[in-house]
Amino acid sequence: MAQTQKTRYAILGALTVFPMSGYDIKKWIKDTTGSFWAESSGRVYPMLSEMLREKFVTCNLTQSVGKRCKKTYTITAKGKAALKTWLTKPPQPTVSRDELRLKLFYGKNLTKAQYLKHTLEQQKNMQQRLKYYQKIQAHIKTAHNDISDSFYWLLTIKGAIYHARAELAWCKDIHKIMASKDLASLKKSHKSISFT
Amino acid sequence: MAQTQKTRYAILGALTVFPMSGYDIKKWIKDTTGSFWAESSGRVYPMLSEMLREKFVTCNLTQSVGKRCKKTYTITAKGKAALKTWLTKPPQPTVSRDELRLKLFYGKNLTKAQYLKHTLEQQKNMQQRLKYYQKIQAHIKTAHNDISDSFYWLLTIKGAIYHARAELAWCKDIHKIMASKDLASLKKSHKSISFT
DNA sequence: GATTACATGTAAGTTGTTACATGATTAA
DNA sequence: TTAATCATGTAACAACTTACATGTAATC
Incomplete structure (x- = not known):
């Protein structure tokens, strides 16, 4: 019953450091928490859309170098609250497959x-x-x-x-x-x- | 493309120790390799049926104490060969979520x-x-x-x-x-x- | 008398990966 | 010019969990 959806919190955590795009988030997770946490783009982008609807994040378009538009996401107060709630919960021991x-x-x-x-x-x-x-x-x-x-x-x-x-x-x-x-x-x- | 299906090998490995039932296998995995490997009954039983069709295991019914019948699975030569092939392959580093x-x-x-x-x-x-x-x-x-x-x-x-x-x-x-x-x-x- | 262990299995739902589509920019 | 990096996203599939159904036997 209890939906974990930990991808959500891995993203929110990243956004407490600074605002990032989906691409940035994926890279950040890999570069910083890569030895104990992984996310695929197939999860990051849909989760960002979901959290945008839920007002956990806001989005503003920034023009990167060329014409490509970049969506920069920022965590909201609501998002921060949700993250903190999760962070304080005892981590459930996930048995990894080694x-x-x-x-x-x-x-x-x-x-x-x-x-x-x-x-x-x-x-x-x-x-x-x-x-x-x-x-x-x-x-x-x-x-x-x-x-x-x-x-x-x-x-x-x-x-x-x-x-x-x-x-x-x-x-x-x-x-x-x-x-x-x-x-x-x-x-x-x-x-x-x-x-x- | 490369289908992992590691449940298969966790089961085959267990059956190299001695013949077991589905229930035994699940218990065995939990008791011996529980700190780094987990399997649910929802995976063990269907996988055993699949491997029976593929002739990786054989099955014989044994009457346990009462009238309850118990299916004891034994690994075949084909099953052992498949296990060995997998065991020799370099383990792919699964990034667990800690x-x-x-x-x-x-x-x-x-x-x-x-x-x-x-x-x-x-x-x-x-x-x-x-x-x-x-x-x-x-x-x-x-x-x-x-x-x-x-x-x-x-x-x-x-x-x-x-x-x-x-x-x-x-x-x-x-x-x-x-x-x-x-x-x-x-x-x-x-x-x-x-x-x- | 209740709970735990034994015993097998299914169905629904969740979660996650992989491959693909698209296309710009930059460095080797 | 070829590959890598930047950038967003979808669709199909693979894998796994949880809860349930069913029932016996032993233990507390």
Whole structure:
């Protein structure tokens, strides 16, 4: 019964930073909250129209460089109120589908090489992410003087960094365990794997 | 174009452990891979019928305790082959929607108390999870002698434990930062927040 | 006597993605 | 000149959830 429609709040949140067009919003969401939130244009544009009808946002046309018109949306007091109401509600734990973990869980059905291919790829991805996060972090610290937002962004990035580090530590552990033992000898020693 | 249908593989994976009924499968998925994978009965039962037609599984009726009949599904060679093909493919990074993170990212729009309510709740949840994982971990180590599976399960749990620990460390950091500074003084000192 | 667990399934609705259509501008 | 970015939007489809229907058996 309870309609979530979280796309709505992801958009409203973005508009508390500054007014944006649909295109901007999609890009913003990808660039800032991309590691834990995604929206497609097929949702953003219809949702903006809906929220315009509901007076959660206002729209004014701005001419961008050429003749193309750009619709810049601004959040209203009503929109802000709706956002705040949602923000204060306890977040419902969405069980994400982590494909990597599912594949590794049923790793019995993979060869050692296939298994390691997945974890090495994950390790590489997490290393890249970590670098990306640290770059963003430095960027926010230096370029942003609008404290009210950037304080919270830094805390969020910190969480992302911790997450990436945990994934890296996990991958390393796996590689250590897989490298030191061949699968045939695991029967004897698997119980001694350290789980500190 | 590329149809994912991951429910299919979550089920097939479960059936590589032992034959199960639809009810068992749903319970199994929840109990073992529940922290990173979810399936609803509205998907499990139709998918089992579909896979029966495709000869990925076979079905035989077993009388459970009373008169209720139970359909026990067994994975076929064809099903195993399909699973292995999928397992070896690089997992596509599904961007989950982490509601907590979105809410904290736009934390500017929350009061300090509201913000802390979310992070304290997350801390509590992660502590509970951690205990749960450690219980399961101990259980697998002692009760399971079928090494081929349990080795991979232990590695997966290790990842879950690392993840929970990272979340806990993050929450603690947030509480430290939020406690030591009142929001009014943040303007001066936010750049000195340690991001080690 | 009530609730929970077992057990299978369907139907309606929601939510979301992908691909497409359209076209300007800008950089390699 | 080819591709990428800017810019808005729709239509078709895919995927998933929730609530319901139905009934047994065990436990509290």
